Amino acid sequence: MAFFGFKDFDRLSEVDLNIYRFFTANVDKVPYLRVRDIAREAHVSNSSVMRFIHKLGYDSFPEFKVSFRAEQQQAHPTNHQINFVTDQNFPTDIYEKIELVADRMQQADQVIFCAMGSSGALAEYAARQAAAVGFNAICVKDPFYPLVNQLKNTSDNLLIALSVSGKTIELLELLNNFINNEDVTLVAITAEPSSQVALMSRYVLGYSVPQQRIAKYYDLTTQVPALYLTEQLISTARRLAVQAGDHLI
Structure with missing residues (x-):
């Protein structure tokens, strides 16, 4: 048959x-x-x-x-593979950069994951994971959130911005408030290491992935490489904190 x-x-x-x-x-x-x-x-x-x-x-x-x-x-077999993340998605020095940012994260008093749109869901997940292992972490997805006022009398903050394109206007306007703020260190996780978000940041965790959009505004680009970077960052920061004698979970 x-x-x-x-x-x-x-x-x-x-x-x-x-x-x-x-x-x-x-x-x-x-x-x-x-x-x-x-x-x-x-x-x-x-x-x-x-x-x-x-x-x-x-x-x-x-x-x-x-x-x-x-x-x-x-x-007619297809050539699908389950390799969501490979070395080809990242620069050769990515793990050295993760160690640098993780060290800064381990020393920070507060970690803010900031993103808009579809990246916002990933920022929320990252903040939850970081908080779960003992970091003082929050997520900001609202471009009008009064983050400037909240951080006014604080020091040693790490602000991690997630953006596939690195061009989200609302995110750029939010980050622009902290470029010259010595109490806030900016980090970008982006697929465009030469984007404005990256240029505004002290550290850049870059990755490469084909970007997909439909109807101009709907971003279908995979977030798997960015998710990998955030999980690597959190696990590395936790390891450094434990080695330093901090009592994290």
């Missing part, structure tokens, strides 16, 4: 052969069509399509579609 291996063409009528030719010409489309869609596009009746399916040895159309899709994948 197979479509691609079918050889008994003598059993097929001219109508059956038309349906067969339609299937072979639309291999990628067939698994997503209904019987009436196939009938309409192949210029045959619904019952003709079902008779053809039964001649192939299938009891139902759903059974045929599942088998067709499986055969298609075996005949």
Whole structure:
């Protein structure tokens, strides 16, 4: 019972052969069509399509579609890999940079993860993870959050900005308040190491990834490399803190 291996063409009528030719010409489309869609596009009746399916040895159309899709994948295997993060995503000195930022994080009185849009969800996760292991960490996703006032009488703050493009206007305006502030050290985690966010920062944890946007405003770029960097940063800072005798979790 197979479509691609079918050889008994003598059993097929001219109508059956038309349906067969339609299937072979639309291999990628067939698994997503209904019987009436196939009938309409192949210029045959619904019952003709079902008779053809039964001649192939299938009891139902759903059974045929599942088998067709499986055969298609075996005949044309894809080259998908589960390598979400590889060395190619990062500069060669990335771990040295992580150590530098982690050392600064271990010494900071407060760590602020700051981001807008889809990066904001990652900033929130990073702040939660950092707080979970004992760091005084918060997340700022609101461009109008009064961070300047909150940090006015504080010192030794580490502000980590996450931005794929490094061009988010609201984030740039927020960071601009701290460029010349000696009590705030700016760090950028970005896919654009030459972007304005990176240029404003003392340390840059850069990565490379194809950027994807739809309808101009919706960023579909993967956050996996940035997630990897934040987790490496937090785990490294925790290790340094433990080595220094700090009582973290």
